[in-house]
Structures are given as C-alpha cells and as structure tokens.
Amino acid sequence: EVQLVESGGGLVKPGGSLRIACEASGFTFTDAWMNWVRQAPGKGLEWVGRIRSTFDAGTTEYAAPVKDRFIISRDDSKNTLFLQMNNLKNDDTALYYCSAAFRPESPFDIWGQGTMVTVSS
Amino acid sequence: SYVLTQPPSVSVAPGKTAIITCGGDDIESKSVHWYQHKPGQAPVVVIRYGSDRPSGIPERFSGSDSENTATLTISRVEAGDEADYYCQVWDDSSDHWVFGGGTKLTVL
Secondary structure (H helix, E strand, O other), rough: OOOOEOOOOEEOOOOEEEEEEEEEEEOOOHOOOEEEEEEOOOEEEEEEEOOOOOHOOEEEOOOOOOOOOOEEEHHHHHHHEEEEEEEOOHHHHHHHHEEEEEEOOOOOOEOOOOOEEEOOO | OOEEEOEEEEEOOOOOOOEEEEEOHHHHHHEEEEEEEEOOOOOOOEEOOOEEOOOOOOOEEEEEOOOEEEEEEEEOOOHOOOOOOOOEEEEEEOOOEEEOOEEEEEEO
C-alpha cells in the first residue's frame, strides 16, 4: 500500500524547535521529490518547501516565511523525510502534510494525513 | 512572487455544473494542478497539467485554461463533491510551488 505517515507533532513554545518526520512505504522513495505543505487552522494550503531526489542532487527550496528557520532533509536508507523547525512562531501553528511528486513540476500524487504542530506559550 | 486568485466559495445545486476559476498572470504558460480537499482527509489530485484527469477521478471533472485563468469544471455535481478545491502551479522565477487560496464548494 502506498503510504506516507507523519509523526512528531506537538505543542512547542515560541522560539522553540521541533522535528517532524514522514515515513514512506509502497513506492520508490529514492525517486520522489518530497514536499512539506501546511494548513493553518481555518486557512488554505501553503507550500513549505521541498527536497529533490538524491539522484537529482537532493537540494532544497523553501517558502519565504520559513526560509532560514526550517530545514528539510531525507534519509533514503529509512525511507524517511524530516522537517527541522527552529525559532518557531505562533504563525507556524498548522497541520503539516508531507507529499510526494515524481518529476520537478508534477503534482503531489501521494499525501500523508498530517501531523499537528501548535506553537503557543 | 506569483499569486493565484480563487473565489472563496462556489455554491451549486445537485446535478448542475460547478465552475471554479484560478487567476494568475499568464497562467496558460504554466502547468496547473487541481486538488480536492475534504475535512479530515489528505488532498487528492483531480486534474493534472491543466486538463489531464488521473485514473479514478470521474469524467465529470475537467480542466481548461486561457491566458490568465485556469478553470476546474465539475459537471452533474453530487453531494460527495463538497470540498475545498485548490489550484497549484510551479513558479520557476522563484523556484516555489504556489497554491491558490482555495474555493469551498457547497452543494445546496
């Protein structure tokens, strides 16, 4: 079964850090360009960033609101994607989804169910 | 940065046609993807590359685009189509994915 399962969400204070993960199964993870997308309560989908497949250099791109605070990485040996979130702000409160695409501009064909991150004092 | 503009809401009676627009500068030159997102579920691609329908998506869903507007059309709308719909493009000038603000489809 093709699946993405996020984990690691929780409550964190402003200025704090949190790392969330996304475990893939049922498809060739090493071929995937992996993305993080978030949805704040009552808001729409917002792209957070992506990491290219390792074959395509594994480089990353980030949306402006998270650039220099968030870091996306992958461990292909464990079929796992990570999002390290530093200096968290209240506005980072959201449901965080991981998703997979298989070419640079192809749609996100596979999505997880999301993990909730709440930033509050 | 590139902006995609969607109407916040569209309402339609069952059996009628819903039209959801997505406005963007020269959007016709970009690959537009459409997602259906129901509460508590993961988003699902309903239209790829402007007009391509993935396997498993009903023929009632179709997509098109003109110079500055992409359109998702849902024919013979059913109660199960009620969801939020998002358009998405890759903005190669900024190396960013961009989502539209989303349109809530209500089936009356």
